[in-house]
Amino acid sequence: MVAKYVMLADTTRCIDCKACEVACRAEWDTPLGYSRDWVKQVEYLNDKGMPELQVFPGRCQHCDDPPCVEVCPSGASWKREDGIVLVDDSTCSGCELCVPACPYDARWLNPVTNTISKCTFCQPRIDKGLQPACVQTCVGHALIFGDANDPNSEVSKLLQEKEWQRLVTEEVNIGPNHYYYTAGKAIPADVMPKLKERHLAGKAIENIVNPLGTIGIGGMMAVFLGAGIKKLVDRRKDVSAKESSHEQH
Structure with a gap:
């Protein structure tokens, strides 16, 4: 079990x-x-x-x-x-x-x-x-x-x-x-728990990314995922830059 x-x-x-x-x-x-x-x-x-x-x-x-x-x-x-x-x-x-x-x-x-x-x-x-x-x-x-x-x-x-x-x-x-x-x-x-918006992600995408409803759900989710990947890449670049600066000093 x-x-x-x-x-x-x-x-x-x-x-x-x-x-x-x-x-x-x-x-x-x-x-x-x-x-x-x-x-x-x-x-x-x-x-x-x-x-x-x-x-x-x-x-x-x-x-x-x-x-x-x-x-x-x-x-x-x-x-x-x-x-x-x-x-x-x-x-x-x-x-x-x-x-x-x-x-x-x-x-x-x-x-x-x-x-x-x-x-x-x-x-x-x-x-x-x-x-x-x-x-x-x-x-x-x-x-x-x-x-x-x-x-x-x-x-x-x-x-x-x-x-x-x-x-x-x-x-x-x-x-x-x-x-x-x-x-x-x-x-x-x-x-006690406080009521929160369960579909925050969907509404955020709809209101920010797709105000006219022209992008499909898959496309909207891809936008958010892409933003996350970019954030991760930028974070790694920032870490590498700090390491390089530290080595130079």
Whole structure:
């Protein structure tokens, strides 16, 4: 049976120690000011009018129906059979069309590689039989990762034992594979996904490249792909120029 990887986050065990963020940064050499995962603090008044604080670990939700894959003009964003959503750096042009398409704000343009970065559930580690870096380092065992299709896995058992919630709304329900346990508390609106334009790429092409509708879909996609290739070539030229300048000095 094909694996179905999911992430569980028990918010009652998270102490916001940031160990997951540090481990992720070290694993992926993430540039300062950016992060593949995060812990969001939400303050609110409970039903008794008393202030409370909830913490929510977050990252790419590896959705069943990811709009980021749908809008990618080069095919760099893709989804594995086991549910993991990835980005092929060798194909990514850095056009950023997928960034606003994500309702969880999980994608960003890496200023070092000029390609899109995001959580991959530490796919290289998973393929070696290891746990994601954030899960391995979580001191409170608030993060649990595994194969939901394996009835003997910890995640399968926990999904049956506790009442888990997902970050979905009536407007945004794209099958996230990230579950949260809050001990029955409602998830604050600040954590919920925001509705984004699923067909941003198509509309951008239609409005910018093809205002009169004279270019076919294939031609429009080729324009975007060509722009991405040009961007990649220009980037390599810039790197070569800097290396040559460095050698001369």
